[in-house]
Amino acid sequence: MREEELVNLVRKVLKRQTEFQTIELKAAGVDFPKRIYDTLSSFSNQDDGGTILFGVSEKDAYEVTGVYNVENAQKKAMEACEQMEPRVRAIFTNTEIDGKMVLAAEIPSVEYWSRPVFYRGAGRLRGSYVRVGDADEPMSEYEVYSYEAFRRRIREELRVVPECQIDMLDQDRIRNCLDAAKENREKLKKLPDEQIMELLGITVKGVPTLSGVLVFALYPQAWFPQLSVTAVSLPGSGMGETDGDGARFIDNKRITGTIPDMLDEAVDFVRKNMRTKTIVDENGKRSDKEEYPIIAVREAVLNALIHRDYSMLTENTPITIEMYRDRMEIVSKGGLYGGGSPKMLGKGRPETRNATLINILELLDVTENRYSGIPTMQREMAEAGLPDPQFEVRRGEFRVIFKNGSEAPEDKIDKSDIFSAVVQFCSVPRSRAELTSFCGKSRYYTMSAIVQPLIDQGKLRMTIPEKPKSSNQRYMTVEDSAGQWDI
Secondary structure: OOHHHHHHHHHHHHHHHOOOEEEEEOOOOOOOOOOOHHHHHHOOOOOOOEEEEEEEOOOOOEEEEEOHHHHHHHHHHHHHOOHHHHHOOOOOEEEEOEEEEEEEEEEEEOHHHHHHOOOOHHHHHEEEEEEEEOOEEEHHHHHHHHHHHHOOOHHHHHHHHHOOHHEEEOHHHHHHHHHHHHHHHHHHHOOHHHHHHHHHEEOOOOEHHHHHHHHOOHHHOOOOOOOOOEEEOOOOOOOOOOOOOOOOOOOEEEOOOOOHHHHHHHHHHHHHHHOOOEEEEEOOOEEEEEOOOOOHHHHEEEEOOOHHHOOOOOOOHHHHHHOOOOOEEEEEOOOOOOOHHHHHOOOOOOOOOOOHHHHHHHOOOOOOOOOOHHHHHHHHHHOOOOOEEEEEOOOEEEEEEOOOOOOOHHHHHOOOOOOOOOOHHOOOOOOOOHHHHHHOOOHHHHHHHHOOOOEEEEEEOEEEOEEEEEOOOOOEOOOOOOEEEOO
């Protein structure tokens, strides 16, 4: 970056008094920071990379403390980069701000197939980090493995299940699949059934594969109890909230069976628990409008079932469907296969996880396998007059969020300026837990770096000031004399 860009970046950090997903602060007024390996790893492992600012201190009220020696600090930063695998190629810029020197190290993102970048001294498993908000956290064993599985093209859906015998499969469904294969796959027409099953990936050397079990077994959960769907309908907008009678769930069900069976049963659960509006038009004609378009729901559930990660490290994690007052969330294990941004979904043709499984389900007319799922969800939600579906990747999980248009007022608050956003959020009394959730930071950071400064500035107040540590403590916006929020 240019020097003027570095100055603007530092000014932005000082104004907002926070680190970011792509900005890490390191005080270096006396000596070089003791460890930067975790940040080098986490920035390299995210698509946007990141920048380390040496000479700006978070602990000193976000002040420019300066760098003890720019040349030496840059040398040590380069040495740390050399200790990473693969090596990190940082770009350095330095400038003077308020009479003190600041050094920036821009850390580029590496290609997905080269990840994870890790500190060689700790090894791949212990030296790999991921950026979560403004913190560097160790990667889980699964997160490390997911990169390895992509790089080595490990086909989890083709691993065999020796405990399952051929006679434990639904023979009628297999027959339908084989007939469809002979009708639609020209090269398979004259081959014997056993060979077709091998070529389709239903079996390997006569032993059912995971794909074969998930689609054809009489009861797949006999071998994989958690490869199922847990579905809940909840009375509030958060897990754990209760209704007037103290009930945590309106409905709660574990859905088992093959993928086609679970798909049908999950869609039925959502349909049963959806609220329906009765609309009367200008001519007095009455019609019902479902809370969510059922076609979009089916596509989202199907997407979770066929694109989730089926590795041994995730087979104890079910798909979840959570129906809240204002939204529905469908969560499955496995981020975007091959990386990429959720913003690009529906706009291209990403790499496909579980291609064998998807091909079998295409023959059974369960899925089209034409990359139409995401555009269908988007179209159906738009035609229903509902917000666009949201797609998120969080620590190796893929999440689809449908909103029903009844968001709480706080959901509409602009968080680009987190301090102003918190002032608006606290127009009604808020607990520490609510503030932490709203800010999306750690509890310590939320209370010390955001809430306390607003209290010091007279923009927030405690409802029980004489007992600041009370579990019943709430935080409210201070109104000015005109009754307006003091923003």
